[in-house]
Amino acid sequence: MTNFAARLRAREQLVGYWVVLDAPPSTERIARVGYDYVVLDGQHGLLSTRGILDGLMAIDAAGGATVGLVRVEANNATPIGRALDAGAAGVIVPLVDSGEDAAYAVRAAKYPPSGIRSYGPTRAGLRIGPVPAESDAATVVLAMIETASGLANVEAICATPGLDGIYVGPSDLCLAIGGKFPGDPDVADEFEAAIRHIAEVAAAAGVAAGIHNPDGASAKARLAQGYTYATVSSDIDHLQGVAAEHLATVKG
Structure with a gap:
């Protein structure tokens, strides 16, 4: 755990995977592949509190160096604390619009005196841990940049004391800059400018910069662009995609 947090804070390049299904055996298999981290999606995923716990246990059962992160459902102390209590190596906090929002997320994830996390x-x-200071040192807090306000305030967010990094949600960010749907080509130039700007601001602030990607090629390109960690697709997308490929092969 400590090694992962240290690597992320040092802005080493890390590659992760996204899980939305409450299917611990498949999550365990994914964790055996060799990704640096696996994110369990507690916001839009099909995971209950028990599902998040089971997913984190499955990642640990894989026995490698992969750690489990949780995208919590909201910037609220209860889901943040619950995810960390369950053993997450860190939390990704959605809909962070300001430096004040980011500061709250940090406080919610840290024990007193620097935070408000209940022991x-x-x-x-x-x-x-279980020593609070050890837990604070070994877990990370990542704020999502995915709204118009978050983009406008990205400098203040990245400058938040105790925040380990930011994470771009490209679908919502595309909508936030005027796209009619995620990936809207009409705002492609504005979107790419925003993506570059976010990476540059994070680098200047010395915090990790992460982004979600539809595939490995996109993740590789974003890392080359200056992002320090990148997540690849999701279990449900790959399940459908591979099944469709095999069906197409059979039918010629």
Whole structure:
């Protein structure tokens, strides 16, 4: 855990995967592939609190260096604390619009005196800590940049003390800059300018910069562009895509 946090804070290049299905055996298999991290999506994914716990246990059961992160459902102390108590190596916090929002996320994820996290490490106490300072050092807090306000305030967000990095949600960001749908070609230039700007601001602030990607080629390109960690697609998208490929092969 500590190694992952240190690597992310050092802006090393990391590659992750996204999980939306409540299917621990498949999550365990994904964690065995060799990704640096696997994100369990507690916001838009099909995962309950128990599903997040089971997913984190499945990632650990894989036995490698892969760690489990959780995108929590909201910038709220309850889901943030619950994810960390369950053993997440960090949280991705959605809809961060300002430096004040980012500061709240950090406080929610950290124990006193620097934060407001309630002490109840539950499963995390077996693996991260249980000394509060050790837990704070070993877990990361990442703020999503995905709204018009978040983009406008990205400098203040990246300058937030205790924030380890930012994470771009490209679908919502595209809508935020005027796209009619994610990937709208009519705003492609504005979108790419925003993507470059976010990476540059994060680099200047010395924090990690991450982004979601539809495939490995896109993730590789974003890392070359200056992003320091990149997530590849999701389990549900790959399940459908591979199934469709095999069906097309059979039918010629």
